[in-house]
Amino acid sequence: MRASEFLAGAAALLASGVSAEAYLGFNSGNTLADRSAKFKKDWVQEFTTAQNLKNAPGTFNAVRLYTNIQAYSQTSEPIEAFEAAIETDTKILLGVWASGTNTIEPEIKALQNAIKKHGKKLTDLIIGASIGSEDLYRVSVTGIKNKSGVGAGPNELVKFIGDWKKAFQGTALANVPIGHVDTWDVWVNGTNKPVIDAVDWVGVDEYPYYEDGKGNNIENSGYLFDRAFDAVEGAVGGKPVWVTETGWPYIGQTWDKAEATAKNSQFFWQEVGCRKLFGKVPTFWYTLRDSNPDNEMKFAITENLSTTPRFDLTCPATFKTTPKASGSATSTASGTGVSAPSSTESGSAGSGSGSDAEESGSAGSGSSTGSESGTATVPAESGVATGGATSVKGVSAAAVAGMTLLIGVFAML
Template sequence: MRASQILALAAALPTTLAAYKGFNYGATGRDQAAFEGEFNAAKNLAGSSYTSARLYTMIQDGTTNTPISAIPAAISTKTSLLLGLWASAGDAQFANEIAALKAAVAQYGSAFTDLIAGISVGSEDIYRITPIGVSNNAGLGVGPETIINYIGQVRAVVGDKPIGHVDTYNVWTNSSQNALIAAVDWIGVDAYPYYETTKDNTIENANATFWDDYDVTVAASQGKPVWITETGWPVSGAASGKAVASVDNAKTYYDDVACHAFANNINTWWYILQDTGASPSFGLVGAGTPPPTTPLYSLAC
């Protein structure tokens, strides 16, 4: 690793003694039992224990503003939470996210709030309205002014928790985000060399590509901690440019990126524990309900 990358890692050290280490989790079709099964599998993975969960919404699937059942599952399994509020569906929908957050605080109290690692207001919202996001049909997004407004609403509910925003490295390095960076407590970066087809994105270059993405984010961060909120390499699926999806390449990427992040105490949420049936599939484990605890490749660092 280059000297600049090592300095970037040092700059991103969290204020807590031990970094958060977890997975991203979707909300669709999951009830409390499903979340508990996933969280327990993550904690008991052979070779490495993951005890944190990143969520994208506060709202239980199929409801208007009922708190997501990942919260009681996290309380039951002692899993910390990087909460997410979906920010690209308009003000009325964001009001439902706020309502769910308030209801969760009222219902679960400190048993819930003590587990909060941080709160992300939005995820890749700005990326989706950039030219590359539009060309990739990434969906609806919003600008930094909207995110800053929403951050203020979240601070009014849980102002004692670290609040941030998650986006892609090329969003953070644009000076138009300076006001947003000033408004957050931390920055979340999503980076996938597998998808960076404008570069030589072979697995041999993936390590350097990821840490370059991370390094430039740190340089733009105004001294705010930079958390790795999404990255991974697929175990199966179609090629993406020069990137080949395979178990062996996913293992190489894990060794180069995850192991370095863990060793340098960077808060990291990997993508993903299980995504059976997806293509490409990034799942660390194969099919099963609850998920199996034997990964598809060794997690030893």
């Protein structure tokens, strides 16, 4: 066997191991709905509720963060979610804010400070790191049209990924798989291939709710999801695909044919979560607790962190979305797709959570809130919707981050 063939095979085996476990978790930004900072006790409450949800189809013992930096910190103070995760044995998908900055050094420093303090107790919980969240969406034609804020191009992200790997080379995190999170339509755009080549896994934010003009009624949501997910899988050259944001709002405006109700949230949970994702694909649902005040669409599956959700989480024995039917679904996945709010929250341009940064048709997502010192501001949750929609309330975390940079303010939303 030639050396090149051996290395290619080894790389494939390594990549396949990235998704060896189908993690179950939620997205979580670093601020609350009133924009105040989250502290350890707030995350402990979230993680405890997540692990004890009534009738859940598995244990939701993982969290996706949007930053390593504690909200409103003027230095690289580690986010207190780390301590809460250690206390509750919650796995961590790290988030590194990469928009509106020319360096991720504050993010790296915050994590290094946390590791110095907690050591193996922390590093053993880290399952991956996402360098950026919907940055490519924000600089896309759709993102610019939706005024989604400052983003980052593929060359910038590849540089940041290299900076991250260099910083943790030879450490306990050296082999932690690196990814990037963005809206599904971004991944089928060939100009972003350098990012695909640079990562171990691809994170997709996908919100059929925001797929206006594509038959986005709730009955069609499973087909819309499948088409976009399959398009991503077909574009990333065998890299594992993680679903980093998805969900359906229980309250909010009617988005084309999509209605926001708790009944529809349950349908989406069953037809996308139960049928397609849970136990099969690393999944971070949007969301356990609402925290983006700028997004009128609310996605939380619980109220006040009750372990009894708004709807029954039990997975049904049969589903209404069938593989054969998906071939004739009303909509098709296109490069202009939609995304959900981001975060911290994300539609095909973004994500459904306010795109935490969440976001539209492909929209963005919304909830990453965390302040950092240095040259960038980590947004709290932003309110952009994905699925090719326009930004919710016209405000995204990225946009706010860009504005704060311009005026020299480094506090979060």
